[in-house]
Amino acid sequence: MSSHSDNNEEFHYHAPGLQHQFEDMKQQEESVSIGMWMFLVQEIMFFGGLFTAYLVFRSRYPMAFAAGSNHLNAFWGGLNTLVLIVSSLTMALTVYYAQKGNRNMQVILIVLTMFFGSVFLGVKAIEYTDKYNHGLVPVSGWNKRIKEEAGDHHEAAKPCWDVDHNAPVVEHPNPHGEFQWTDCSLVKLAQDHNYLTDAERVGYFNQGTGQIDANKFRDKVRIFYFIYFVMTGLHALHMIIGLGIMTWLLILAWKNTFSADYYMPVEMSGLYWHFVDIVWIFLFPLLYLLGRHFLH
Amino acid sequence: MQNVDAIGSGISEQPKLNYLTNGFTLKSWLLTKDHKRIAIMYLITVSLFFMAGGIYASVIRLELLTPASDLVQTATYNKVFTQHGILMIFFFLIPSIPAVLGNFLLPIMIGAKDLALPRINLLSLYIYWIGGALTIYALMQGGVDTGWTFYTPYSTTFSNTYVMAVGLGIFINGFSSILTGLNFIVTVHTMRAPGMTWFRLPLFVWAQYATSLVMILGTPVIAITVLLLAIERTVKVGIFDPSIGGDPILFQHMFWFYSHPAVYIMVLPGMGVVSELISNFSRKKIFGYEFIAFSSIAIAVFGFLVWGHHMFVSGQSIYAGLVFSFLTMVVAVPSAIKMFNWAATLYKGSISFDTPMLYGLGFMGLFLIGGLTGLFLGAIGLTVHLTDTYFVVAHFHYVMVGGQVIAYLGGIHYWWPKMTGKMYSEFWGKISAMLVFVGFNLTFGPQFILGYLGMPRRYASYPEELQVLNIFSTAGASVLGVGMLMPVIYLLHSLVWGKPAGDNPWMLPGLEWRTSSPPPTENFEKMPVVTWEAYEFGEESGLDLEGARNRVRPSTVA
Helix, strand or coil, X not given: CHHHHHHHHHHCCCCCCXXXXXXXXXXXXXXXXXXXXXXXXHHHHHHHHHHHHHHHHHHHCHHHHHHHHHCCCHHHHHHHHHHHHHHHHHHHHHHHHHXXXXXXXXXXXXXXXXXXXXXXXHHXXXXXXXXXXXXXXXXXXXXXXXXXXXXXXXXXXXXXXXXXXXXXXXXXXXXXCCCCXXXXXXXXXXXXXXXXXXXXXXXXXXXXXXXXXXXXXXXXXXXXXXXHHHHHHHHHHHHHHHHHHHHHXXXXXXXXXXXXXXXXXXXXXXXHHHHHHHHHHHHHHHHHHCCHHHCC | CCCHHHHHHCCXXXXXXXXXXXXXXXXXXXXXXXXXXXXXXXXXXXXXXXXXXXXXXXXXXXXXXXXXXXXXXXXXXHXXXXXXXXXXXXXXXXXXXHHHHHHXXXXXXCCCCCCCCHHHHHHHHHHHHHHHHHHHHHHHXXXXXXXXXXXXXXXXXXXXXXXXXXXHHHHHHHHHHHHHHHHHHHHHHHCCCCCCCHXXXXXXXXXXXXXXXXXXXXXXXXXXXXXXXXXXXXXXXXXXXXXXXXXXXXXXXXXXXXXXXXXXXXXXXXXXXXXXXXXXXXXXXXXXXXXXXXXXXXXXHHHHHCHHHHCCCCCCCHHHHHHHHXXXXXXXXXXXXXXXHHHHHHCCCCCCCCHHHHHHHXXXXXXXHHHHHHHHHHCCCHHHHHCCEHXXXXXHHHHHHHHHHHHHHHHHHHHHHHHHCEECCHHHHHHHHHHHHHHHHHHHHHHHHHHHCCCECCCCCCCHHHHHXXXXXHHHHHHHXXXXXXXXXXXXXXXXXXXXXXXXXXXXXXHHHHCCCCCCCCCCCCCCCCCCCCCCCCHHHCCCHHHHHHHCCCCCCC
């Protein structure tokens, strides 16, 4: 490769940052830009598979999804939405100041963007911990183990749909760290008002007795939490990669690399960052907000 | 232009350095950003995977020589056909033409120095190696027996083979083809030489562009599907397990949403190669350029709308089946457009039966059969009888082997003089092309009848009355195997003892024939300016092709 680039410099004048295969900066910028957009297209298809799975199961088991959704904390989700939107603003301003060649503003804004990104991940960690404590991680053994205490069985007599939502939260024993879900009140509600889907009529009820089957309903809520964890987990992974990119940008900005002639890395990183934000803009209502009116 | 005189003499002045002589160290290969070197490394790896897949194929055919399952145990047989499929599809067919021929030729054909994103190109090679190594490792550890389709819930719950490792290998490998596709799209958009308008692009480039669209839009979906499958298999929860309300059919939808378009990844590039071969070896401007170009795009688009025809008997709604059946008929139209245009190109052309052209014509015949039998399978009534029989096996081998592999071999022969600067033995080339054609038909022709008679796929044993046809098939496979091995020998032989090919051995007008063989690292001595239309054999091409052809008739022109 060395002889390759040597050859090159003999023949052409090269602007700084211009790679050998391009004739001029405009061609390079166009190429990088189209490449990034194509990358985002494939990202959309990647998340698209998950959104499809969400759509299929939501339309099949709307009550289980509403029940699961109601256990997510819309405050934390809303806060995270706000945090990400602000981080998009700081990112967009970074691009602006990179074009102006203003090193100090770039550094400040990149640090701010990274700060907001980290806040987002921190909130996500709080939420995941909460799910861990409440037996809502959909994997056996991955939840907090709570020992069974004697005299804890009086609840079992009540049917699973008879739940007082204003009562203080009781810790259920969970000796094996299983996924736990005991509240079938939404199924009862949908049954009484006659809006169960066909899949729900089969999926929530004991086919022998015709009664609501708490375990079968739990499995459907578990599907919601599975989708929740995969979607937000992959999104968080993209955030972490985004923070890595921001670190790289910070180093380049610190060295005062960017100017009106050369700012593509900032713009491309910005595109990625905004994309990850937009994914969250879809995740938040789908996971946190849809179906809240049933209980709130 | 620069090579007018060189054509006559057959050999041009050697340039200072070509891409092969520009550095000999291992580092100069492994860290190269030169698309041609990356293509050569792809060529070697892809060939190794092809041979590995071929060994599995020969085990399958040997097992099916007799009705009883005697050569391998049935459980082993399950692994053998699974691994044959996985290696051939994910590690040979999908990267074959795009990553080898596309990588090498696409930038040269549009007059660029390199692909737009050379580092991404190298990254895609490494991702391919990592995915391939992981898969090979899993196969050596014990392999996988789910069929290449990984249908749930067998793959998630019951199979105790190395589903995870192979799945991960395929997941990783997918990003290699995404990056290749991304690179090609960017390159075609921004790297065309002055004067190289969209409608002057060789049809090979159009086909690569359409393929790249499918790679970018389809591959991420299989990635997320395999990821979900892997999570479900590891942590024992997920969305595909029917016992907790999950949906195994959803897996099939998501799988085929990629894997049907992937079928077009496995044939569109072949169509691109054949467009080149048919026009160039008829020495006639291709008939209906725009139609062939846009039919590639149409295939890429419609290819995304027909995945349900793999699921006619798996419990999808009858109305969905009707729609998918109709759309399957629709997607046959652009393929037919190509066939008619190639036939019209041949008409009154000055056809020379060189080795690449033999492959090109072979493709037309085999793809015709493969395509038409696809319509049988797309017909919603008949398909119930034919689903999961050898009819299906024969059909997709006619398209994938008769289509893509034949086109790939044709392309390798066609551009071999450009890639290596050496001419292979035309005599052995023709012999092997004909052996491949005969052997292929003998292998897979009887399988149509076997399938029609009801022999199911994926079984190690079968009723005795089907043995005669199976013997034909196995005999054909051995002829096919010989035909496929011969190019390895005479092509490698030509590297050392082959005659120097000259810059333009076939006397053709394309841009790739206007640089030296092998091309220099930057592809052209100076930036070409294109003033001629694609497949221009007259004076407008700026080359006196006919004059040169009359002065020197190389041994290749009979």
